[in-house]
Amino acid sequence: MPDGVQVQGDLFHGHIPDGAVYVGRPAPGFKRSRWANPFKPERPARDKVRLAGRWLSHPFNPAGWPADAEQACNWYRLLIAAHRLEPLVRAELAGRDLACWCRIGQHCHRDVLLEVANGPVDDALDGAMFSVWLHSNWRFLTEKMTTEQKEAAVAAVLRYWDRNGDPTDPMTREHLVWWD
Numbered sequence: 001m002p003d004g005v006q007v008q009g010d011l012f013h014g015h016i017p018d019g020a021v022y023v024g025r026p027a028p029g030f031k032r033s034r035w036a037n038p039f040k041p042e043r044p045a046r047d048k049v050r051l052a053g054r055w056l057s058h059p060f061n062p063a064g065w066p067a068d069a070e071q072a073c074n075w076y077r078l079l080i081a082a083h084r085l086e087p088l089v090r091a092e093l094a095g096r097d098l099a100c101w102c103r104i105g106q107h108c109h110r111d112v113l114l115e116v117a118n119g120p121v122d123d124a125l126d127g128a129m130f131s132v133w134l135h136s137n138w139r140f141l142t143e144k145m146t147t148e149q150k151e152a153a154v155a156a157v158l159r160y161w162d163r164n165g166d167p168t169d170p171m172t173r174e175h176l177v178w179w180d
C-alpha cells in the first residue's frame with residue numbers, strides 16, 4: 001500500500017525516501033511540488049491559487065484563511081473536488097508514496113492526496129447528487145448550502161457525468177451554478 005512519508009534530514013539537507021514523490025512547498029534543494037497545498041494556516045488565501053500547474057479560483061472567502069492545518073487540508077480537498085482534479089491525482093499519484101515535511105500523524109495534505117489517489121471512487125454518492133440535479137429542484141435543495149457545500153455538490157454531479165454520462169455531451173459548471 002502506498003503511504004505518507006516524511007522528508008528525512010533537516011530543512012537544508014532534506015532527502016526523499018526512495019520511490020516517494022515530493023508534494024510539499026519549495027525548500028532548499030526542493031522545487032515547489034505542483035501538489036503543494038496553496039492554503040496555509042493563518043495566511044490570507046489569494047483569490048486564485050496554484051495547484052497542478054494551474055491557477056484556480058476557489059469558493060473560499062479570499063479575505064479569509066484557514067484557521068489551522070486541519071482546515072487547510074479540508075480546503076485543499078474541496079479545491080480538488082471543485083476543479084475535478086481527482087482523475088489527475090489518481091493518474092499521477094496512485095500507488096506512490098508521498099513525501100512532505102510534516103510529521104506523520106500531523107494534519108497534512110499528503111493524506112488527502114493519498115486518499116484521493118488510492119481510495120475508492122464513491123460513485124453511489126455522486127450518483128445520488130446527480131439524481132437530485134436531474135429529478136428534483138436543484139435550486140431549492142442547494143439554496144441553504146454554504147458556498148463550499150454547493151461547490152462540492154456541483155463537483156459530485158460533474159464527476160458522475162464524467163464517469164457515466166454521454167461523452168459527446170459534456171456537462172459544465174454553467175449547467176449547475178445559479179449563484180455566481
Ligand SMILES: [Zn+2]
Binds near residue numbers: 024100102107108110
Ligand atoms: Zn505536509
